[in-house]
Amino acid sequence: MATSPSAIGVVGAGTMGNGIAQVCAVAGLAVTMLDVDEAALKRGMDTITRNLDRMVAKEKLTTAGRDAALARITTGLDYATLRSTDMVIEAATENLDLKLKILRQVGACVGEDAVIATNTSSISITQLGAVLDAPERFIGIHFFNPVPVMSLLEVIRGVETSDGTHATTMAFAKTVGKSPITVRNSPGFVVNRILCPMINEAIFVLQEGLASAEDVDAGMRLGCNHPIGPLALADMIGLDTLLSIMLVLHDEFCDPKYRPAPLLKEMVAAGRLGRKTRQGFYSYT
Numbered sequence: 001m002a003t004s005p006s007a008i009g010v011v012g013a014g015t016m017g018n019g020i021a022q023v024c025a026v027a028g029l030a031v032t033m034l035d036v037d038e039a040a041l042k043r044g045m046d047t048i049t050r051n052l053d054r055m056v057a058k059e060k061l062t063t064a065g066r067d068a069a070l071a072r073i074t075t076g077l078d079y080a081t082l083r084s085t086d087m088v089i090e091a092a093t094e095n096l097d098l099k100l101k102i103l104r105q106v107g108a109c110v111g112e113d114a115v116i117a118t119n120t121s122s123i124s125i126t127q128l129g130a131v132l133d134a135p136e137r138f139i140g141i142h143f144f145n146p147v148p149v150m151s152l153l154e155v156i157r158g159v160e161t162s163d164g165t166h167a168t169t170m171a172f173a174k175t176v177g178k179s180p181i182t183v184r185n186s187p188g189f190v191v192n193r194i195l196c197p198m199i200n201e202a203i204f205v206l207q208e209g210l211a212s213a214e215d216v217d218a219g220m221r222l223g224c225n226h227p228i229g230p231l232a233l234a235d236m237i238g239l240d241t242l243l244s245i246m247l248v249l250h251d252e253f254c255d256p257k258y259r260p261a262p263l264l265k266e267m268v269a270a271g272r273l274g275r276k277t278r279q280g281f282y283s284y285t
């Protein structure tokens with residue numbers, strides 16, 4: 001059995017990055033969380049603190065456990081601090097060029113045994129790994145939102161990912177209490193390949209005026225037993241992230257069935273990105 005890494009670097013302190021940092025710290029791992037934006041780091045730490053306080057209130061964590069978890073997280077802007085980590089998970093904005101740039105920087109900092117991973121929702125693991133000197137140490141570790149709540153980890157093997165890197169990642173999944181599925185690299189992997197076109201279709205339905213947002217969501221909750229409606233879920237994922245995923249599916253498969261709904265593009269252009277901007281298909285004031 002491979003050993004789980006003990007010191008984790010997380011690049012990006014946004015919706016996913018701070019969630020990943022939280023679950024790693026609660027599981028006893030040392031965490032270094034990086035961002036380019038000092039304010040994003042502060043927001044990320046505030047979110048983690050609030051979530052841990054809630055766990056204490058629900059008696060899922062002791063006060064000492066919360067303090068210890070917070071003490072395991074250090075934040076910073078400098079990639080050099082990743083040197084002491086043995087796994088780095090990139091969780092920055094969903095953009096190919098940005099991720100390639102970040103991965104080159106990470107590859108230049110970490111030791112030669114470290115696993116480098118990405119939390120990308122849709123970008124090719126094989127393509128991202130190809131910028132590294134050692135693509136065999138690269139893998140997709142796709143957490144789901146909200147990270148502390150969702151139990152799935154989609155583990156994605158690129159063409160060059162080694163068995164050792166996969167085994168270390170499976171051991172990591174166990175350490176952080178997640179249930180992994182292993183999938184082969186392909187646009188959108190497995191879950192988003194199925195989920196995002198469904199949400200996109202819900203946006204077409206709304207755009208065509210067939211039903212209100214509330215009724216679209218109620219239909220899918222009450223008629224299909226989904227715990228949350230597709231439009232509310234879109235707001236939770238972030239409409240910019242959802243649009244990026246649809247564009248990747250559309251570009252990679254060259255199939256018009258993946259075209260993003262014009263209303264989705266309009267919402268993103270207007271800066272209505274969902275919960276993170278307090279306005280999406282619903283208001284969060």
Ligand code: NAD
Pocket residue numbers: 011012013014015016017034035036037040091092093094095098102119120121122142143144145236237238241276
């Ligand atoms: P987000 O917009 O909430 O956060 C992205 C963070 O990355 C921001 O804080 C930004 O400042 C930071 N960033 C940008 N450039 C950076 C750089 N060069 N170095 C370090 N940090 C940088 O985005 P998110 O929703 O957390 O998504 C992050 C990744 O996780 C994306 O690849 C996304 O596709 C993936 N993902 C998102 C979800 C979801 O539901 N939101 C689910 C699974 C995976």
